[in-house]
Amino acid sequence: MRELSGKVAVVTGASSGIGRALAVRFAAEGMSLMLADVDARGLTETAAMASEAAAMASGDSGAVSTGSGGKVLTQITDVSDAPAVHHLANRAFGELGGVHVLCNNAGVFQGGRMWTRTEEDFAWLLGVNVWGVLHGIREFVPRMIEQDTEGHIVNSVSVAGLFAGPNLGGQAVSKYAALAASQALAHDLRQVGSKLRVTALCPGGVRTGISRSERVRPADLAVARTRDDLSSQEWLDEVVDKGVDPAEVADATVDAIRDERFLVLTHEGYERSLREQISALLDGEIPEPPDYE
């Protein structure tokens, strides 16, 4: 889809990090937005930033609507909750007249050894990182197909969806599933001759709030932290600190939408690591994890 101006984007996990950067970039492109997250304050801030970006791009001083007459709407949404995502889709299609770009971006991080992870850990990770993507696909894609226009689904996967490294088990389980969902969706859409395209966004380190995911962990899924889990979080803090700016990820996403690119890697080293991983697997060996960047 080359032309974004005048189209509608839905972004989950829009209160922070990559979701916020996507919202700002889409607004600057002249898109209308439906922004969703569990964090109400962050959502309000992102909506204001998106409105400002739109106004700047259009040379307009107003701060409530995007330059091309688009709107910025927000909806508190827990993406792991099917009725909440159903309501989000109803509002987006009902109030914005359609959806052209869906970013299933909301996600959380939880590290630690495979055998120390609790049911609550997996329920949280799979709820947000997997069910969040699946609910987005189930609620939006049929209506986007029905709409019969060009469109694009962007799933925020991760480098953890490509390499299952040590002390990252639950994260890798959830992100491998998100990658599988993206790939299977792309095949299904192609097989039915749809105009919709798919991108699996696989960033390495990006300077966001992801290593502080516990801030949005539901109380009923909270468990005592373990040493391995905390050391994984410390490791991620460093990766994130050295990471790229979220705006770069938003730029790469817009390029992928325009160029109809499926896999987006934000760090060059991962391409070589992926090829080495395939060779190792075919040789019957456990692939070496990459130098996470």
Ligand SMILES: NC(=O)c1ccc[n+]([C@@H]2O[C@H](COP(=O)([O-])OP(=O)(O)OC[C@H]3O[C@@H](n4cnc5c(N)ncnc54)[C@H](O)[C@@H]3O)[C@@H](O)[C@H]2O)c1
């Ligand atoms: N930052 C990185 O280094 C990195 C690397 C690889 C992949 N990713 C992925 O990018 C995506 C965006 O993360 P980020 O890095 O911007 O982190 P972030 O923590 O800054 O943003 C994530 C957003 O998701 C929201 N969220 C969490 N649970 C939610 C739920 N149940 N429903 C709705 N919203 C929820 C949070 O409130 C937050 O606003 C995630 O899917 C993450 O796994 C990030």
